[in-house]
Amino acid sequence: MADKMTGAEMVIQALTDQGVEHIFGYPGGAALPIYDAMFQQDKVQHILVRHEQGATHMAEGYARSTGKPGVVLVTSGPGATNAVTGLADALMDSIPLVCITAQVPTNLIGSDAFQECDTVGITRSCTKYNYLVKRVEDLPRIMHEAFLIATTGRPGPVVIDIPKDVQFALGDYYKPDLDTLRHQSYRPQMDGDLDAITAAVDLMMKAERPIFYTGGGVINAGPEASEHLRELAELTGFPVTSTLMGLGAFPASNPQWMGMLGMHGTYEANWAMHDCDVMINIGARFDDRITGRIDAFSPNSRKIHVDIDPSSINKVVRVDVPIIGDCARVLAEMVRIWRSKTNQPRTEAIAPWWKQIEKWRAVDSLGYKNSETTIKPQYAIERLYEATKKQGKEVFITTEVGQHQMWAAQHFHFDKPNHWMTSGGLGTMGYGLPAAVGVQVAHPDALVIDIAGEASVQMTMQELSTAVQYRLPIKIFILNNERMGMVRQWQDLLHGSRYAHSYSESLPDFVKLAEAYGGKGIRCDNPAELDAAIAEMLDYDGPVLFDVLVEKDENCLPMIPSGKPHNEIILPDTANIGDIIDEKGRALV
Amino acid sequence: MNAHLQPTGSAYFLTKETQETERHTLSVLVDNEPGILARVVGLFSARGYNIESLTVSETEHGRRLSRITVVVIATPKVLVQIKLQLERLVPVHKVHDLTAEGASIERELALIKVAGSGEHRAETLRLADAFRAHIVDATVESFVFEVTGKPDKIDSFISLMQPLGLVEVVRTGLAAISRGPKGM
Incomplete structure (x- = not known):
């Protein structure tokens, strides 16, 4: 120019x-x-x-x-x-x-x-x-x-x-060509080391109790990474679990799917992580919400770790086969090498492992006692999920941070990558509403829902005004328990039920608030009317603030308490949760 | 008084460090751009690593490259992390752990001001000679010595000067390079 x-x-x-x-x-x-x-x-x-x-x-x-x-x-x-x-x-x-x-x-x-x-x-x-x-x-x-x-x-x-x-x-404006761009110092390693990948596949071929533990890296590596992951899972027959950030990379409808792992992950995923003999970590980083106690984390497994960031390797957990590279490329190589060695999944060799997994699954760790009088938060998400399936639209879910986020991760099921937006690492309350606005800008015809809590959503409430201005029909599905639920849960479990400032005494009238912003407000507190109210929300062509009044003191379970390894997970039917955290756990404060 | 109200658990899993710490010298080749030193030092403070000594200067003017020599004390596991975290910074070209990679030479330069008279002055000069310290400034009542060597040699020279009228010391921090024909 x-x-x-x-x-x-x-x-x-x-x-x-x-x-x-x-x-x-x-x-x-x-x-x-x-x-x-x-x-x-x-x-x-x-x-x-x-x-x-x-x-x-x-x-x-x-x-x-x-x-x-x-x-x-x-x-x-x-x-x-x-x-x-x-x-x-x-x-x-x-x-x-x-x-x-x-x-x-x-x-x-x-x-x-x-x-x-x-x-x-x-x-x-x-x-x-x-x-x-x-x-x-x-x-x-x-x-x-x-x-x-x-x-x-x-x-x-x-x-x-x-x-x-x-x-x-x-x-003078110029468009620099890519080769002269950036320092010789910035060269991310994309291709994994072939010897390391081969060693990983060899380990996988001998595994008797394997598990894929996948993370946000698979999503970041693009849709082809998810395709390769699905292919590799099918080729091997191994079970798959994922972190919060990785949900959707592997379809929740697939029988090999174990649900999310970690602090609020499923019983089967956490037990399988603890008892496995070969762990294949693809694009996850052994976050402390996943590992629990490091010294008791999956004590008897050989660990393979695929990550594009070399500093993630051995940062938290020592691994046996580190592979630095882009998840999509490494997964493609794994598929190729596996195919070059065999056409058979390890169905027979890992049959006892699947049998064990089925036993853990039978525990039904995401079960909850439903009620005819109050809306259980889990029930609300299940009904939302069922209703969105019938919509015939692309469905994107964003969340705020807290109990509702974990319930959404547990009870809303994702079959595609890039459809689940949540703040995992930083845990930013107030993320979901604006994130939904961003998603809707990119996908004007899609159904975009922010599953929210009444505390989080107030942190960035003002962006409803942005949604109204640009006619972005986002749906804000507030699980309103009048508590900062996750804070209240921790205080319940760890601080003698002293609920220091974990509730609001003057919540706004969300219906009027929605109307004040120029959106639509809906309120529901009756389980029998929930489906109709969800339908009303989905049918409305514009932003909706849906105030779902749910059970106030529900705890988010299952949960791995502090000072406990994966196999000591608390299940929903456990009578007194406070008693489970023992002296040793107390010493970890 | 609130002992009985102590929390019964934590949101985090705390463990005690059991590994022994080691002292390592790292050589870091970086682009000489504004803020690079803040980036490196900020990384150390943000991740809780301890810096013992740090020197930095442009070493290749044409390519605008600087070399940072940093001495750290950390456990072996943390040392690996420090290296990887440094390499992760966009303007960092290479990081070498000189201590881990074999023999290296480490030198430091110090300027040392000593004031005194009479027999002290003669003793000061005798010791300076023994340590191969150069006189870079002299008055009738003071000397400034320039001394180079390993940090412990400088330490002992300083401690010998202490009773002889040591006024002040300035040290450059460590510069280090690997032995043999290979470069970074």
Whole structure:
């Protein structure tokens, strides 16, 4: 391009060249030149949020449901600091984001100017990488490099801080070619070591009690990774469990599916993890919600660990066969090598193992005592799931954080990747509503439901206004128990039932609130009327806030209590949960 | 007084570290770009690693590469993590654990100011000679010595200067390089 461009125009041009269609943002003094440039084009559509945290979660929902990076634009100072929670969330869950923050002019940096903050300093530890652009000549390179870094290797958020004078400055725009982009220092390893993969397959071929333990890495590696996982599971006949972040990579309707594992995972998944002889970890990171007590974690297994991030290997649990690489490529190699050795699944050799698994399954750890008078939260999710199946639409679920999130993971079933959006690593209350907005922007015709709690949803409630503005028909399904349920549950189990500040005494009238925002409000407290109310929610063409009044003191089970290994999981019919945590558990505080 | 109200469990599983710690010297090759030192140091503080010594300077001007030499004390498991976490930083090219990879040379430079008169002055000079310390500044009542060597040699020189009128010390921190023909 021969004509000179301003820095602000370069930002828009680079976004266009990267194929960005939507950007979530909020204007402010330092960002005005970029907003001005955006106003004069129609390739990139801007979604005006109500709070910058909302913008980052929307971008996360957008990214997670499409596989494309989410893009955020905020102003300097408070705009940037408000975005920090979403950046940290995206870093923990490996979500590709590019967040453009405006900055005060370079000559004012460090002078405590109006709306100035040290954005690169503040975001250094909650981004994969960040830039302060000091010269307009660097801007085109940095814009494209940021997309490369955000989306490749282990994905993550990248911040580009652009001072206002750089936005005004004139320069030449160029589209750098990929080879000259980024340092020789940034070279994510995509292909797994062939010897290691062969060793892993050899181990799998001798396994008698194997299990696939899959995570968010399979989702991040793209839909083909899920395809290869399904193929490998079929070839081997092995059972499959997954972390919270990995739900949907393997279909819940498949008989080899064991349900989620970990603190609130199923009895069969956790027992199988404990008793297995070969564990195949694909794209998961041995998070502490999964492992429980490290020294009692799957004590007799040989462990295979596939991860694109070398620092994940041996960070928490020592493994026998580490494979560094992209899950899709490693899974494809595993399938190829397995096929080259045999056409038979290990059906006979692992028959006793499946028999054992069936015994654990028979415990029905997700069972609960239903009620005719109050709506049980589990029941509400089951009915929601049944109702959405009949819709004939793509269904995307987002959640907030807490009991409702775990119940959603247990009782809503996913058959496809990228349809489940939740804050796993950081555990950010307030994630679900804006994430649903982001998902709906990317999938205007889909059914997008935020399964929420009444406490979490109030953290980012204002984004309902965004949904109304852009006619995004998101459904917010609030399991309202008038408690911060998970906090109350921990206090119940571990702090002598002293419920310090885990309930709200003045909740809003959610129906009126929905109406005040210009959406629809529905309330239901009768199990007999629940189906009709869900149907009403699904039939309404616009945003709905559905206030489901549920059982107030239900605990989320099963649960692995602290100081306990996987095989000492608490089941729903256990009489007194407090007694199960013993002296040793107490000492672990 | 609230002992009986102590929580009976924790949301996290706490374990005690049982491995012994070791002292290792790492050599880190990085792009010399703004904020790189903050990135490296921030990583250490964010993940709870301890830095014993850290030196940094541009070593390849044309390619704008800097070399950071960092001495850490950690358990073997944490040492591996430190290396991997450093390699994960986008502007980091290579990380070598010089202590683990075989023989290496470690040197430090110190400037040491000593003030005194009479017999102390003569003794100071005799010791400086023994330690091959150079005089880089002298007045009738003081010397500044430049001394290089392994950190323990500098430590002992400083402790000998202590009773002879030591005023102040400045040290560069450790620079280290592997022995033999191979580079980083």
